[in-house]
Amino acid sequence: MYEYDDYYEDYGPSDELSQQIHQMIENEARAKITSTFTELEQVRKTNEELRKQIHEMRNQIRTFDDRVKKERKQAEEAIKRGFFDGYICGDKVFVAYSKYRREACATCSGAAKVTALIGNAEMQIKCPECDGTGGKHKYDYEPLEDHIETVTVELNDRGGKFVNAYLKKKESKVEYERIFPTLEECQAYCDEKNSESKER
Ligand SMILES: [Zn+2]
Structure with a gap:
């Protein structure tokens, strides 16, 4: 019985420490996950924003190309009409x-x-x-x-x-x-x- 009690006395504080460590690790992990998640969310938003910008720029390029084509056609027509x-x-x-x-x-x-x-x-x-x-x-x-x-x-x-x-x-x-x-x-x-x- 003595040995048994002795064992338990030793086990008590070490169990508490283990729990504290476990809690610390868990807190640390949660903080890490939250931060990673926030970063990911930020990256996703940036990505979406860039995609929109690319889309907008492509539209601008297309509009510009159309305008160039139209103006070129008008200029050619004016030259022909002149001739x-x-x-x-x-x-x-x-x-x-x-x-x-x-x-x-x-x-x-x-x-x-x-x-x-x-x-x-x-x-x-x-x-x-x-x-x-x-x-x-x-x-x-x-x-x-x-x-x-x-x-x-x-x-x-x-x-x-x-x-x-x-x-x-x-x-x-x-x-x-x-x-x-x-x-x-x-x-x-x-x-x-x-x-x-x-x-x-
Ligand atoms: Zn006549």
């Missing part, structure tokens, strides 16, 4: 389209002859109004929507420059003076042309 005197292929335009029409003479109704009383006799004479042609050649102008398909530039050694356009709906080339960017401008030109031909 081709305003129009480039693919432009929607309005062309003053002229349609030939033969208008019968109002005096002879297209017969080319009129009845005249010469002395007491009725005679058929050449219509003085149309000079025996029976009518007049007329061109009626009207706007036609079209697209520029080809633009050609001819340069000569005397510094001359001739620009012509070929449109989708017309086979032959069209002079620039008959091409307009808007319907209103084309209509005004047609009206002017049509009133000129009425006066003649």
Whole structure:
């Protein structure tokens, strides 16, 4: 029994110490884990922030690239328009389209002859109004929507420059003076042309 008691007396304080050590280790470990966790959380936040920044920068680069492309295209277009005197292929335009029409003479109704009383006799004479042609050649102008398909530039050694356009709906080339960017401008030109031909 003596040995037994002795053993317990020895065991008491050493058990307490062991518990204290255990507690210290545990506290230390907890502190370490908490600190590591906090660090990890911080790294995660930084990472997320950087990811956002990268995303934002990529967007900025893309926007910048798009702007450069757009501005380059505009600059190229401006140079082309300058060289081709305003129009480039693919432009929607309005062309003053002229349609030939033969208008019968109002005096002879297209017969080319009129009845005249010469002395007491009725005679058929050449219509003085149309000079025996029976009518007049007329061109009626009207706007036609079209697209520029080809633009050609001819340069000569005397510094001359001739620009012509070929449109989708017309086979032959069209002079620039008959091409307009808007319907209103084309209509005004047609009206002017049509009133000129009425006066003649
Ligand atoms: Zn006539």
